[in-house]
Amino acid sequence: MTVKNKVVVITGASSGIGEATAKLLAKNGAKVVLGARRKDRLEKLVADIKADGGQAAYQTVDVRDAEQVAALVAYAKTTFGGVDVIFNNAGIMPTSPISALHTQEWNDMVDINIKGVLNGVAAVMPDFVANKSGHIITTSSVAGLKSFPGSGVYGATKFAVRNLMEVIRTESASEGTNIRTTTLYPAAINTELLNTISDKAARKGMDALYDAVGINPDAIARVVNFAIDQPEDVNVNEFTIYPTKQA
């Protein structure tokens, strides 16, 4: 099981971690199928990958909609003949104190960060079970391991997918379906994620942290590449990735 020739579906591929991962995996011979809402960004990324000799395709998707996520996976199958890996990476991080009651943002995070991942899992599970093979990779966060002020709901969504992924791993092992699961716990990675924060004080604090310590999303791309590259009987199931300077 190496990256070369693997068909990898990536959600949240229009920027940040998803974009960096798409570029690296394609460079190493994967066939990447990219999903997000911003068509112009996906179009340009696919053109750039192809210009570098890689194989890529895209379809716009809102991960909140199960049918759209299923259609993305179906598109990957018709374009490249199957799906080996899904990277459930799309997410938003509108952090704020619970007392500020940004309840619409709470709902948005549940819908995108949890239900979006569930929709990805549901879209690939029938084939992965039938084939007794497949790899589900999901971006949680260090906020899925520890509780931080401002991360009440964001962290809750990331703790939720952590639990989901570990249960898929244990069920797959006991059911003999050989599905590999890799959960990522990144800390401060310089992407467009902070633009999803509407709370001014929360944004100011995050800007200061990321300006001081944030690292390039290529760091996460390399980890995803490593996880896929392992032999079929090896499941590297968790990675925590901090900037060296982040306390």
Ligand code: NDP
């Ligand atoms: P970006 O904002 O750069 O990327 C987020 C991606 O998610 C974009 O491609 C965006 O595309 C997509 N997205 C958001 N909402 C939806 C939706 N409803 N449907 C489809 N796609 C959607 O941030 P990152 O790269 O940092 O974020 C990627 C993941 O990493 C997220 O899950 C985030 O929580 C996680 N993470 C990031 C950390 C960081 O420090 N950057 C730390 C820990 C975890 P579009 O808007 O075009 O739909």
